[in-house]
Amino acid sequence: MMPINTVTKGGFVSLVTNLDRIYQIPSRTYFSQIAIPKMYDACRETVESELSQVEHYACTTDLWSSRTTEPYISLTVHFLDQDFELKTRCLQTSYFPGQHTAENIACGLSDALASWHLREEQLVCITTDNGANVVKAIELNHWVRLQCFGHRLHLAIGNAIKDDSRIDRAAGLCKKLVGHFSHSWKQKTALKKAQQEHNLPEHSLITECPTRWGSRQKMIERVLEQRRAISDVLSADRKTRHLVPSWQDLDVLESVNLALRPLQEFTDALSGEIYVSVSYVKPVLHLLKTSVLVEKEDDTDLTKSIKVKILDYMNTKYDDPGTQELLDIASFMDPRFKVTYISSEKVEDIKSRIMSEMKGSAQKEGTHSENTEGALFHCSHEQYSAICSHFE
Secondary structure (H helix, E strand, O other), X not given: OOOHHHHHOHHHHHHHHHHOOOOOOOOHHHHHHHHHHHHHHHHHHHHHHHHOOOOOXXXXXXXXXXXXXXXXXXEEEXXXXXXXXXXXXXXXXXXXXXXXXXXXXXXXXXXXXXXXXXXXXXXXXEEEOOOHHHHHHHHHOOOOEEEOHHHHHHHHHHHHHOOOHHHHHHHHHHHHHHHHHHOOHHHHHHHHHHHHHOOOOOOOOOOOOOOOOOHHHHHHHHHHHOHHHHHHHHHOOXXXXXXXXXXXXXXXXXXXXXXXXXXXXXXXXXXXXOOOOHHHHHXXXXXXXXXXXXXOOOOOHHHHHHHHHHHHHHHHHOOOHHHHHHHHHHHHXXXXXXXXXXXXXXXXXXXXXXXXXXXXXXXXXXXOOOOOOHHHOOOOHHHHHHHHHHXX
């Protein structure tokens, strides 16, 4: 994790010399032009060998900027290996300096798959954020797309709490006091002492990051947890007393935290890489509607308002028929859910489609399906017969 030029720095050279006077440190050129490329080639060969056995796969992609504002595009592939274990491989994080138009993104993604000898017709689905250019790019490539649940929920929360002056003031105050403690070691020490006096967990305060899901809720929850210690430290200095949250601010923060806290667990659960998460989406949406975001008698008006806005937003964004069909099939194929979260009038159509696709795969005796719809399933004739019996 250190820059290559570390091997040229006097301190590092002196350290290695003291450890072993005989050892000669390779030059930075050796690492940049020989050692690291060799490691990359070996790693790529291993991954290509894995991918050569893949029948169908899914992808995740994202555009992002480095700390120095350089643009990159990442591509990750998800597949089942021969032992039926879910594997995830980040194939590339490539410098993407051109205009981020839908056409350029579509071409870049197609080229990336081709460079790894992955056929587009084997791609079952690709998960992305909701950027208009990315959505359009997937449409241009005629790929099946699924919106990222975590990103969608993040946008729903942002939409629910925007344009509310009470929340803006309270959250803004939290950011200011967190920044105050972050930039003063004396205040950090004083906070730790106050935490000990109040028997509070010696936790650090959390800074909100607009692009990090759930960071605002975590910041608010931590401020509420440490409010007595924070108040003691800030009240001791008249220059910082204005940062002490008022009872009105605390009421707002409590209301926001009450509405948002349960949602954090869903974001984490549906962002896992070592298990299939798409079949969870339908049950989670049902749980949000029937339990988590249901208004309660002891909820404040602000908490109720946030819950209603989040639920309305999520319901609207998942109304697309194509998305609903994909989620229905995923839930149906999960033995834990089956038809529990599927509308009764859709069940027979889902069963018919699945059995038709499996029958087609079985008849091809292990060959690849040539259409995107048929690429959802692949099974032997024996497996097809067993599943049909199960359905019946």
